[in-house]
Amino acid sequence: MSFISRRTVLGALATTPLWSMSSVWAQSGALKISHQFPGGTISEGDFRDRLTRMFAAEVSKRTKGSLKFEIYPGSSLMKTNAQFSALRKGALDFTLVPLNYAGGEVPEVNIGLMPGLVTSYQQGAAWKNAEVGKELSRILLEKGVIVVSWIWQAGGVASRTKPIVDPADVKGLKVRGGSREMDLILKEAGAAVVTLPSNEIYAAMQTGAMDAAMTSSTSLISFRLEEVSKSLTTGRDRAYWYMFEPLLMSKATFERLTKEQQAIVLAVGGEMEQFAQSAARLDDSGVAAVYQKAGAKVVDLNAATVKKWQDIARTTAWKDYAAKNDNCAKLLKLAEKLL
Incomplete structure (x- = not known):
């Protein structure tokens, strides 16, 4: 994630007392990533499933195993349309989901699949650090959700x-x-x-x-x-x-991590975006x-x-x-x- 985006998220959470928590909570159980797509491996299958596995492996590596993950493809953990609400409540840690699926709950997110509004991958990628991306991130943060990876698909x-x-x-x-x-x-x-x-x-x-x-x-x-x-x-x-289909994280889960763990999650999430765009184009x-x-x-x-x-x-x-x-x-x- 870019410096601006990381600063926005981290700054908004800087006043919470949970910043001082140790990584004991994270070590006590694996973080759950749920999505609706077919499961595969880190090198084969639907790129969205692969991305979650790559993300999990890299975060686990950089945190020296203090953060571990369990991935539930094919809506095997919960129904597709329940994921966003579960994320907001802290009942789910991560999901990779078409953001507009939550439009009934948060009308603003329907902009993630607004026909004719995004007409190229370059334009979609520009949202992240543009005013529209900052405003969308702000709204989601208020709803208890953090964008970890900005992913667009034609x-x-x-x-x-x-x-x-x-x-x-x-x-x-x-x-x-x-x-x-x-x-x-x-x-x-x-x-x-x-x-x-x-x-x-x-x-x-x-x-x-x-x-x-x-x-x-x-x-x-x-x-x-x-x-x-x-x-x-x-x-x-x-x-x-063009559909906005980000990797999202529960704000409640994010707040339980140490500063170092938070920074790693956001950094790795940003690094996944290049892979996502290349895979989507392919x-x-x-x-x-x-x-x-x-x-x-x-x-x-x-x-x-x-x-x-x-x-x-x-x-x-x-x-x-x-x-x-x-x-x-x-x-x-x-x-x-x-x-």
């Missing part, structure tokens, strides 16, 4: 039928958008919205309960959606769908080969098509989000500065 669309390219292509279809804001756009375009976590998409498409699903390139691969799809729209060249390209091999038709987006989605987003999703509360309006304005 998304695509898997379809049981025709490719989903223009907004008009979703008319009459049952589509999973992945966020309230994406759902607003889909409804405007004439789709019937289906709401569920990405790890439940396969079953819904297999049974016909869903015609198409928008999700990250990595999830398009990891959840084997090529087995139930005839078409794929990739995000490898251009995308209107999956943006790799997903096309996976679907082509399975016999699916693969298409890409052009600038004109991205703008069509963005134009609808401005008058539906962006407008709706800004009207939620003052924080949302401020975050949107700050994010638009980076467009």
Whole structure:
């Protein structure tokens, strides 16, 4: 994590008496990391699972074993949508989760999957040290959550039928958008919205309960959606769908660590970001080969098509989000500065 971000987090917590605690608490049991993605190893599998394992190994190494971790992939510890709330309460130590999943609890976080607001990895990465990132971090800290690694992923669309390219292509279809804001756009375009976590998409498409699903390139691969799809729209060249999927830590857990342990957690978290972006980009390209091999038709987006989605987003999703509360309006304005 950058010096500015670390200073923001550490400074906000500097007045707590828990700073003086020893590492006895941390040594008494492993810290739990929960996520919804398929499990693998530190070198093989879904990069989000790999990232949590790399993070855990490096933090454990630098703290000389005073911090140990247990990783629970595939929502094996708790249901996907329960993770953010558990983090806030201190019932879970870490999670790597699409931030917008918590939008029902904290409306501001829906900015993490605001269609058309982030259109490149460079732009997403710039959020961390920009005003929008500082404001989002402040809001999350007030809610008991700390961003450890800033991770963005481009998304695509898997379809049981025709490719989903223009907004008009979703008319009459049952589509999973992945966020309230994406759902607003889909409804405007004439789709019937289906709401569920990405790890439940396969079953819904297999049974016909869903015609198409928008999700990250990595999830398009990891959840084997090529087995139930005839078409794929990739995000490898251009995308209107970028998702903020950070590694998050409970503030309550963070406060129980020593200053040295806190600094190590934040430093390693920041170092993971380069790996995450490289892995996400590889999956943006790799997903096309996976679907082509399975016999699916693969298409890409052009600038004109991205703008069509963005134009609808401005008058539906962006407008709706800004009207939620003052924080949302401020975050949107700050994010638009980076467009």
